[in-house]
Amino acid sequence: MAEIVAIKRSTPEGPVWASLDKGVLRLVLSNPPANVLSVATMAALQAQLDGAMDDKAIRVIVIAAQGGVFSAGHDLKELTAHRSDADRGRAFFELTMSRCSALMQSIVRHPKPVIAEVDGLATAAGLQLVASCDLAIASDQSTFCTPGVNIGLFCSTPMVELSRNVSRKQAMEMLLTGETIDATTARDFGLVNRVVPREYLNHIVGKYTQTIVSKSPLTLKIGKEAFYAQAEMSLAEAYDHAARVMVDNMLAKDAEEGIGAFIDKRQADWTGE
Incomplete structure (x- = not known):
């Protein structure tokens, strides 16, 4: 970390x-x-x-x-x-x-x-x-x-x-x-x-x-931005936006590392990428 x-x-x-x-x-x-x-x-x-x-x-x-x-x-x-x-x-x-x-x-x-x-x-x-x-x-x-x-x-x-x-x-x-x-x-x-x-x-x-x-700084940035953005949208728009954010988040290195660490039962090493 x-x-x-x-x-x-x-x-x-x-x-x-x-x-x-x-x-x-x-x-x-x-x-x-x-x-x-x-x-x-x-x-x-x-x-x-x-x-x-x-x-x-x-x-x-x-x-x-x-x-x-x-x-x-x-x-x-x-x-x-x-x-x-x-x-x-x-x-x-x-x-x-x-x-x-x-x-x-x-x-x-x-x-x-x-x-x-x-x-x-x-x-x-x-x-x-x-x-x-x-x-x-x-x-x-x-x-x-x-x-x-x-x-x-x-x-x-x-x-x-x-x-x-x-x-x-x-x-x-x-x-x-x-x-x-x-x-x-x-x-x-x-x-x-x-x-x-x-x-x-x-x-x-x-x-x-x-x-x-202790969390990934990139994940927090992505999540905070998405939270306030979707709050101003209609339900359908919010789901569309959140789905796009989830896909982009999944492709981030920190998500790959975090999921891998969870599966391997080890502490994640965040890079903010």
Whole structure:
């Protein structure tokens, strides 16, 4: 099996701290207390995600946060400051929303699995960030909401990912009331995968990441891409697409190696080809 680099880099400064350990790139929102998704924070996250695209040492990405708030969403003070612009802030508002939309889509389209490690409040665009990740593991102290309606600003962009994770009725309940739900309710809604005691959160996320790291990186890339592609198709189109993906996957060297290893009862040696 290809060697996994133990430590490649660590950048403990700026709005996003990044470190790589055993194939896992850990990105930590580091502008407490609210960990807002300012333009600078979104740019830092985007840069890290873009840099991980073709980095073979990175197999899984975890997005976490410092402090008791995962993310309170967009920086309302930053947005409000631009109301004095000649266009009343329109250009900056458009920049903020376009950057956010691009960031969320890059998580969904990223070839590497992305896991949200949530410990605390995830609200508005912060909830959108959680919903955009492939998996979300939350501590039992975490809470979630889309409170825009409370301040006259409907959470329209968070709605996109929220409505793709939970049922319409549950999404509309959150969007129309702006009320906060606890971690267990978020799990029942389908917004997060698991809820664990706070003291075990990092350990459980670590178990997920190392399980995923042990798989063929090519297979994960193929599967993630196919999952999101077929989800937007009709049933017949989805089956046609998935069948083509399966055929191409079968022809990959990693599939040949994996099937051979299973038959021979040995550990597979992934090459990513």
